[in-house]
Amino acid sequence: MSPKTRVVIVGGGMAGARLAQQLGTAGNTVITVLAEEPHAPYNRVLLADVLADRYPADVIALPRPAGAVTWRGGVRVARIDRAARQVECEDGSATPYDVLVLATGSSPVLPPLRGLVAGLPEGVHAFRTLDDCLALREAVGEGTRAVVIGGGLLGVSAARALAGRGAGVVVAQQGEYLMDRHLDVGAGQLLHSHLAATGVEVHTECRVRGLRTEDDRVRGVELADGYELGADVVVLACGVRPRTGLAREAGLALGARGGIAVDDRLRTSDPDVYAIGDCAEHDGVLYGLAGAAQEQADALARMLNGTLNGRDDAAGYSGTRSLVRLTLPDGPLDLAAFGETTPSPGDDVVQLADATRGAYRKIVVRGDRLLGGILVGDLGSVGTLAHTWEGDEPLPATPLLHLLTHDGGY
Secondary structure (H helix, E strand, O other), X not given: OOOOEEEEEEOOOXXXXXXXXXXXXXXXEEEEEEEOOOOOOEOHHXXXXXXXXXXXXXXXXXXXXXXXXXXXXXXXXXXXXXXXXXXXXXXXXXXXOXXXXXXXXXXXXXXXXXXOOOOXXXXXXXXXXXXXHHHHHHHOOOOOEEEEEOOOHHHHHHHHHHHXXXXXXXXXXXXXXXXXXXXXXXXXXXXXXXXXXXXXEEEOOOOEEEXXXXXXXXXXXXXXXXXXXXXXXXXXXXOEXXXXXXXXXXXXXXXXXXXXXXXXXXXXXOOOEEEOHHHEEEOOEOOOOHHHHHHHHHHHHXXXXXXXXOOOOOOOOOOOOOEEEEXXXXXXXXXXXXXXXXXXXXXXXXXXXXXXXXXXXXXXXXXXXXXXXXXXXXXXXXXXXXXXXXXXXXXXXXXHHXXXXXXOOO
C-alpha cells in the first residue's frame, strides 16, 4: 500500500465514526467519510432520551474524528465503481479509494399496512435517526394520541419517551409479550406491568391491519379484529433491515440473512472492501446493536493499522457477545438480557421472582458455563454475570442460586 492509503468510509453512524476516529490519527492514511445525515455523528442509543427531553440533541453528539479525516455530511452515495476503485455520489462527485469500508447501517422496516402504499402519511413516523426523533418531538405534546406499532426494544423505548411528553400512548405488539426477542414470558409480563403503571396501554398478540387517514393525515390504526385505535401520531417500530443496496448493485456477496457477508477480517467478497455495523453479516449473524458495531470498528481498525504498517498479526473478529440493556425512568425499571435464555434439555435454570419489588432474575447454565440470563429490577449482579458470560469463564464452585444473590460471594 502507498504511504498515504486512501480509506473511504460510507456511513457516518456510530460504526463509521468510531473507525474514522481510530484510523485518522495513524499518520499513514487519508480518511474520507461520506455521511448521508447532515449532523455530526451521534449516539443513536440515546435518541429516546432526546425524545423524552432528558437530553438536548447536542448532548448525544460524538466527537468528530481527529487527524487526517474529511467528513462530508449530507452526501448520498449513488454507486460503487469497483473497477475504477471509486465511490460516486448523487451530487456528481467521485472519491477514489484504496480501501473501502461500508458502514451503511440499517433502515426501519415498514410493515405491509393498508395506507402505507405511497409512503408515510402525515403523522406517521419512523424512529431511527436524529431527524426522526426531532420530528416526533415537535409533533407530540400533552394529550397527543400516539400509537406505537411494535413492542420490541425500540418500541418500548419510544412509548415510554412519548408518555413522558404527556401523550396518551398505546403499544400494539404482535407477539405474545413485549421484547419477545430478548425476554421470556415472566420478564415480558413484568415490563408490561411497569409500562401500564406509567399510563402506557399495551396490547399484545395484536395484529395491525392498516391506517385510517383523512386528507393524507393519519387518524387511526385499524386492528385485524376490526377495532380501531384513534391516533394523531403513529410510530413504526417494527424492526430494521440492513442497508445493502450499494453492496448488492456493486456485485458484493450477501449472506443468508440479507446482510453484506464478511469474513473474520470483516472483508466482503472483494478483498479491498470491508463492512461493519448493522449492514454486516458475520458468520450468519446480523447483530443490529451498537455494542457489536463498535467492536467491529475496533477490530477493523486494529487489522487495518497492522496491514498499513506492514504487519498482518492483528487478531480477527470472532463475533460479539452483546448484552441488551434498557433503563426506564419514573419507576425506575432496569432490565438486561444476554446470551441464550431458552434452555435446552439438560441445562440448569435458576429463576427468582419478587412481584412486590418488581424484580425477576433468570440464568441458564450448561455444565460449568453460563449460557445467558435475564434480569429485571435490581441489576446489582449484572456486571459480574455479564463479565463471566462474555469471557466464557467457568462458574465458581458455589450453589447456582448464589449467582443471583448479592450475598453469595459472587
